[in-house]
Amino acid sequence: MMKKLNVLLVDDEVEFVQTLAERLQLRGFDIHTASDGEGAMNQMEKSLPDLVVLDVMMPGLGGLGVLKQIKSHYAKIPVILLTGRGSTADGIEGMRLGAFDYLMKPIDIDELIKKIRDAAPG
Amino acid sequence: MANANWYQNLFRSILNPDAENQSADRYRALRRNIVILMMLVTILPLTLMAIINHYQYRSSLKAEIVNPMRALSSKTKHSFELFLEEKLSNVRFITSVYSVKELADEKNLARIFRILKKEFGGFVDLGLIACNGIQTSYAGPYDLLAKDYSEQSWYHEAKVKGIHISDVFMGYRKFPHIAIAVQLVDEACDHWVLRATIDTHLFDNLIASMQLDAESDAFLINDKGDFQTNSKFYGKVLETCPFSPPPGNYGTSVAEEKDPQGREIISVYSHFNTLGYTLVMIKPQSVILKSWFTLKSEMFFIFTISTVAIFLVIFKLTGILIRNTREADERRELAFRELEHSQKLSSIGRLAAGVAHEINNPLAIINEKAGLMKDLVERAGPFDHKEKFLGLTGSIQSSVERCKTITHRLLGFARRMEVQFEVLNVNDVLKEVLGFLEKEYLYRSIDIRLQLADNLPHISSDVGQLQQVFLNIVSNALAAVEDNGTVSITTWDRNAETVGISVQDNGCGMSEETQKHIFEPFFTTKKGYGTGLGLAITYGIVKKLGGELKVESQAGRGTTFYVFLLKETLSKTSE
Numbered sequence: 001m002m003k004k005l006n007v008l009l010v011d012d013e014v015e016f017v018q019t020l021a022e023r024l025q026l027r028g029f030d031i032h033t034a035s036d037g038e039g040a041m042n043q044m045e046k047s048l049p050d051l052v053v054l055d056v057m058m059p060g061l062g063g064l065g066v067l068k069q070i071k072s073h074y075a076k077i078p079v080i081l082l083t084g085r086g087s088t089a090d091g092i093e094g095m096r097l098g099a100f101d102y103l104m105k106p107i108d109i110d111e112l113i114k115k116i117r118d119a120a121p122g
Numbered sequence: 123m124a125n126a127n128w129y130q131n132l133f134r135s136i137l138n139p140d141a142e143n144q145s146a147d148r149y150r151a152l153r154r155n156i157v158i159l160m161m162l163v164t165i166l167p168l169t170l171m172a173i174i175n176h177y178q179y180r181s182s183l184k185a186e187i188v189n190p191m192r193a194l195s196s197k198t199k200h201s202f203e204l205f206l207e208e209k210l211s212n213v214r215f216i217t218s219v220y221s222v223k224e225l226a227d228e229k230n231l232a233r234i235f236r237i238l239k240k241e242f243g244g245f246v247d248l249g250l251i252a253c254n255g256i257q258t259s260y261a262g263p264y265d266l267l268a269k270d271y272s273e274q275s276w277y278h279e280a281k282v283k284g285i286h287i288s289d290v291f292m293g294y295r296k297f298p299h300i301a302i303a304v305q306l307v308d309e310a311c312d313h314w315v316l317r318a319t320i321d322t323h324l325f326d327n328l329i330a331s332m333q334l335d336a337e338s339d340a341f342l343i344n345d346k347g348d349f350q351t352n353s354k355f356y357g358k359v360l361e362t363c364p365f366s367p368p369p370g371n372y373g374t375s376v377a378e379e380k381d382p383q384g385r386e387i388i389s390v391y392s393h394f395n396t397l398g399y400t401l402v403m404i405k406p407q408s409v410i411l412k413s414w415f416t417l418k419s420e421m422f423f424i425f426t427i428s429t430v431a432i433f434l435v436i437f438k439l440t441g442i443l444i445r446n447t448r449e450a451d452e453r454r455e456l457a458f459r460e461l462e463h464s465q466k467l468s469s470i471g472r473l474a475a476g477v478a479h480e481i482n483n484p485l486a487i488i489n490e491k492a493g494l495m496k497d498l499v500e501r502a503g504p505f506d507h508k509e510k511f512l513g514l515t516g517s518i519q520s521s522v523e524r525c526k527t528i529t530h531r532l533l534g535f536a537r538r539m540e541v542q543f544e545v546l547n548v549n550d551v552l553k554e555v556l557g558f559l560e561k562e563y564l565y566r567s568i569d570i571r572l573q574l575a576d577n578l579p580h581i582s583s584d585v586g587q588l589q590q591v592f593l594n595i596v597s598n599a600l601a602a603v604e605d606n607g608t609v610s611i612t613t614w615d616r617n618a619e620t621v622g623i624s625v626q627d628n629g630c631g632m633s634e635e636t637q638k639h640i641f642e643p644f645f646t647t648k649k650g651y652g653t654g655l656g657l658a659i660t661y662g663i664v665k666k667l668g669g670e671l672k673v674e675s676q677a678g679r680g681t682t683f684y685v686f687l688l689k690e691t692l693s694k695t696s697e
Contacts, residue, residue: 013486015491026501105482
């Protein structure tokens with residue numbers, strides 16, 4: 001039995017993030033959520049996740065700003081970006097900043113899980 | 123006043139054609155106005171010059187004819203004077219050399235007369251008249267001895283003035299002659315008169331020596347207006363002349379008048395200095411006008427030729443001018459339309475991107491909620507309508523999937539594309555694209571005709587973008603044709619900067635109205651299943667790559683799409 005992967009979901013759309021969290025839990029992931037960059041950093045201080053799924057479009061710092069913070073503090077934690085803009089530009093910029101990969105909203109749950117498994121260490 | 127308004131309007135309409143109606147008539151009006159104006163400024167001076175020349179040539183031609191007439195007339199007058207002077211001298215010489223007594227001797231006088239006739243000629247007779255007026259001595263062909271002249275006026279005048287030259291008269295002899303009388307003096311009486319008569323046919327010789335043409339006439343008249351010589355057209359000697367010399371009895375004068383037959387004539391009058399004679403020379407105007415008519419017809423010919431030439435040039439030039447103006451107007455209008463079109467596309471694009479982005483988030487929520495619902499139903503034990511629920515969530519998710527396709531394509535249409543330029547062969551890209559579509563066209567037995575230029579130069583562009591462009595255009599062509607239809611794909615080296623690709627089908631074609639809108643997003647003819655984004659995206663990509671996308675179509679005959687691509691990358695893409 002594999003160890004449960006601990007995933008942190010960061011998105012300002014509460015409805016979206018909670019539903020997605022529930023679905024991932026159903027599939028055997030250990031999920032924490034945050035609705036902004038600050039919340040994410042606090043959560044990571046409390047318990048370090050194996051992986052972060054981060055929305056690019058967020059108020060405040062914005063997804064890419066949060067990504068930079070995560071990468072500066074926890075360089076080894078892989079980050080998967082979600083973008084709502086239908087543009088590869090954000091995704092490519094994110095990967096340049098150290099993101100593992102990106103997905104476009106609305107996402108397909110199976111695809112997300114595949115990417116999480118690819119990214120997860122070990 | 124009305125006239126001034128008319129040409130003001132003309133000028134206004136030339137300078138500001140928009141003021142007139144905007145229809146195609148505008149060009150016709152413009153053309154008409156330019157032609158009229160140009161005609162005015164060319165034909166008018168030409169006509170004016172022709173008229174001025176007309177009169178100038180006429181007067182100078184007249185002068186050219188009149189001046190020799192004057193010269194000839196005064197020369198002839200001079201000859202007449204010399205002739206009369208000579209005759210007078212002859213008689214005076216006799217009176218000086220011989221005494222009255224010698225002249226009174228009949229034999230002597232006859233001898234003198236013989237010598238006179240022989241040496242000088244023209245003399246008819248010679249007589250000496252005594253102081254009482256009786257001819258005392260006479261030599262000549264007539265029997266005039268002892269004739270009494272005492273009552274004759276010329277005799278008295280000779281006695282008073284010393285000499286007298288008479289007008290032409292018939293006298294006793296019944297043929298025209300003139301008499302010259304010179305006074306003599308002796309001891310007994312101081313008014314003897316020696317009288318000689320002279321045949322005036324010598325006058326005719328002088329006039330004949332003028333060598334006038336058949337139309338012209340010359341004659342002598344005296345101060346009473348009687349003919350002194352015969353006239354060709356106007357009468358005999360001593361008849362009254364129909365012309366009267368202009369007043370002022372000196373020199374030569376010229377008059378234009380009508381003769382009794384109604385002919386237009388030019389007459390030259392030369393007055394004799396000492397005698398009351400006038401030499402009249404007549405030339406009909408028709409002689410002058412003959413050369414004038416020749417010149418006039420030549421001038422008229424040149425005038426006509428140049429007028430026709432001006433007409434032709436003006437018409438041709440104006441035609442070219444109007445055509446160019448019209449083409450420039452049309453090009454400008456087209457450019458405006460294109461600009462308008464691309465602005466419309468870009469603003470629609472921005473709007474679409476905004477909407478798509480806003481919709482994407484709720485869509486993601488719907489997707490997750492439906493997904494969770496499905497997860498829960500799957501994991502629950504059997505219950506009523508379980509299968510139905512699974513079906514419902516599945517169809518929600520597939521609808522979300524459709525929406526996602528639309529929003530992503532909308533965003534793709536609007537977003538700024540990062541173009542990855544590389545050197546590529548357009549033919550290869552086309553073949554690759556045809557590979558994707560092979561199944562469809564083989565299945566439908568569509569004839570794909572490839573006419574790819576072998577030596578097509580490689581161009582610098584983006585493979586992925588071009589694939590999308592060609593895929594879209596070729597798919598459209600395949601959709602347009604019936605089964606067994608034909609799609610021709612051609613590539614060629616268009617010019618120094620661009621290569622051309624055309625995709626031609628013999629399918630259903632499009633109406634003019636459809637052609638106007640095909641590059642606009644959401645415009646579709648595929649009712650029900652088209653997004654209306656394909657060609658809009660294609661258009662955007664081609665523009666972004668610095669190329670051009672054109673369409674030609676006729677409803678029922680087929681459609682041709684042209685793509686023109688730059689060989690070299692633009693140094694900087696727009697936006």
